[in-house]
Amino acid sequence: MIKDFVFGDIVVRYFVSDDNAHSEMVLLPIGTENDVFVNNKGEPKYEQERINGSLVHLQLSHHNTSKFSNCYKLSDSLEKLFFKEQKFTVDGNVKTVITTLEADEGYGIDHVVKYTEGDKGLEIYTEFYNISDTKFTLEYLTSASLDCLSPYLGSDSAHECVLHSFRAGWAMEAKHVESDLVDLSMEKAWGGCFENMKFGVVGSRPVQGYHPYFALEDRNSGVIWGMYLAHNASWQCDLTRANKSVSLSMGIADVQFGAWRKDVLPGERFTSPSAYVSACRGGIAEVSNRLIEMRHGAIDAYGEKDDDDGCLPIVFNEFITTWGHPTHELLVSMAERLRKIGSRTKYFVMDAGWYPNRQIGDYDNVDTEAFPKGLKAYADDIKARGFVPGIWYEFEATGEKGKYFGSEYDDMKVKKDGHVVVGHVINGRNESFLDMTNPKAIAHLDRVCIGNLKEWGFGYLKVDYNASIGLGCDGFESPGEGVRQQMIATREYFKKIKNEIPGIIIENCASGGCRLEPSMMDITAMSSCSDTHEVLEIPIVAGGLHYLIPPRQSQVWCSLQRFYPDNRTKYIIAGGFLGRLCWSGKLMELSDEQYKMMVDAEKLYVKASPVIKHGTSYIHATDRASYGHPSGTQIVLRYSEDKSTVLAVIHSMHECRDFEVSLEGDYEITDILYPDTGIGVCNGKLFVKDQEDISGNVVMLKKR
DSSP: OEEEEEETTEEEEEEOOSSSSOOEEEEEETTSGGGSSBOTTSOBOSHHHHTTOOSOOEEETTSOOOSSSSOOTTOHHHHTEEEEEEEEEEETTEEEEEEEEEETTSEEEEEEEEEETTOSSEEEEEEEEEOSSSOEEEEEEEEEEEEEEOTTOSSOOGGGEEEEEEEEETTEEEEEEEEETTTTTOSOBTTBOEEEEEEEEOSSOSOBEEOSEEEEEETTTTEEEEEEEOOSSOEEEEEEEETTEEEEEEEEOOHHHHOOOEEEOTTOEEEOOOEEEEEEESOHHHHHHHHHHTTHHHHHHHTOOOOTTSOOOOEEETHHHHSSOOOHHHHHHHHHHHHHHTOOOOEEEEOSOOSGGGOTTOOSSOOTTTOTTOHHHHHHHHHHTTOEEEEEEOTTEEETTSGGGSGGGGGGBOEETTEEOEEEOTTSOEEEEBOTTOHHHHHHHIIIIIHHHHHHTOSEEEEOOOSOOOSOOSSSSSHHHHHHHHHHHHHHHHHHHHHHSTTOEEEEOBTTBTTOSHHHHTTSSEEEOOSOSSSTTHHHHHHHGGGTSOGGGEEEEEEEOTTSOHHHHHHHHHHGGGSEEEEEEOGGGOOHHHHHHHHHHHHHHHHHHHHHHSEEEEEEESSOOOSSSOBSEEEEEEEETTSSEEEEEEEEOBTOOOEEEEOSSOEEEEEESSOOTTEEEETTEEEEOSOOSSEEEEEEEEEO
16 A cells, blocks of 8 residues: 655655555655656566665564664564554644554554644654563664665666765764765675664763764755754664665664663553654755754744844853853953943853862852852842843762762762763763762752752753763663663753743753754753854854754854954854854953944844744855864855845855855845955855955845
């Protein structure tokens, strides 16, 4: 049986069968669905590819492994499943297709596809259930699997199938990498092909090594599929080749990669994390914009309010001012300076170091030398100057020289093989971790975190997380399940803070951008995009993240120093227009001209905010992105929803070049942050020429 559902501009085509053939789903951009399944003679050309496709892939511990040496796709556990039924429901603006497969042994899966009216993609997840009288142990389960890619290929065309991934290192997030199937050794060998490449992250910081987002592009037909996993613990992506069939799957890291096993008892169900999936004509920009647009519902639900004139609220964070040594006197004087220069900053955030001896986790007390009147008096002084006071916590961890690192508190810490887990921070510091599934640890946090926030009156919370639990921990059926449960409990605590302190704004941070994934971003107002505090990589990282997170949630450091020449100051300030503007640096030492540059930028930021908040982005660059030696010219174009307005953020790096990019229509410049005769519009193109190295600018254009 072939059955189609049309969701927006995507055709979801199911092949379901009650015989021993696999049931399968294919996503097709509308308008392409009728050209897929027959060759020019009218003969089916898809069946051989479909043999190796499936709605879902899984492995149970008592079954044989699959044909792949390092992957459980097409396993015996899958072969035992037969199609049972398919249900379609409508609940308000949400349409759901549930396809059920079941095995004679007494287990089954519900494959769930949800479409919300107006979205340009789908939410997909898998529920495994046990209707037997015995326990089943899962070792692998996909959240979503896009198999038989690409159905448009008439031949192998391995050069035309391109995998898009985004590497993630500390302060080097969003590195876009393209590799075709030839580069990846995914060509079909003479006697057949069962090959797999595994990507992913192990531990409690889900964006280390890779972002959990992959896309496969068929350049022969101009179609691309994208998949974004919402999971804040160990995860994996499998790119497989089974003869003609190319498959992209994502889910929890399996027993081989992430030491994950999950017992499902009789009558129980286990639900995978959600994956967000889309397909369209175009390339990585088009599919990424579609997936990012799906995030706005959760961001709106969080409830952060724009300023009265529609400006996205601006942040000041003092970390690059004090480098972990804040004091009441200095911070209040900075707040007063911001007020006097006329800055429209809303959130004034005190970063790390307010607790005794700057030891992570020792939040019972305040550094009384730095804050002799206590933090309630400090927060009141910040409020009196018109700002929302913010504070930094790393509440899941305890620092190696702090009180709570001591063995007398081991009963509320994460352990592996009976020993307390210690993680290493990039700066060499060691940390242990509170067990977020332990009621005693939660009661402790209720006192030193939620209790303090209520008592002191802070309206903004920055939550950092600088080390990883690693492979896993004790307390559950496997180390991988242990770290998954810890991260579920962490999310619940974030939500508890928001529920108990309505209106609080929470910033999601983990050594900068190590938690930039949908499940954490959906429960917070914004995220630290990176730890690129003062470096030239800022626009590369913040620009690249336009394909990974909504810019309205992407907080960008704009750290200023008096000794910066004008071109460097412009470079830094322009970067703030790539997301949420966050001032920092030696604020008290800046020149009058630099203060004026800040205030002028804020005035343009008001106009730019609607486009930053809702729009589509396209990244253009003359050179390959190098973090160590940024070179060339980068232009990030962001179009408003109706395409009437364009925000262009321009950065000229080392050895900058003249550059022009085509615009989607006839536009004229209405605003430019720094007047420059080398930037203009001609014949439908924005051109940039004769720029200084290490300089930046912001331009707004309106359709004629």
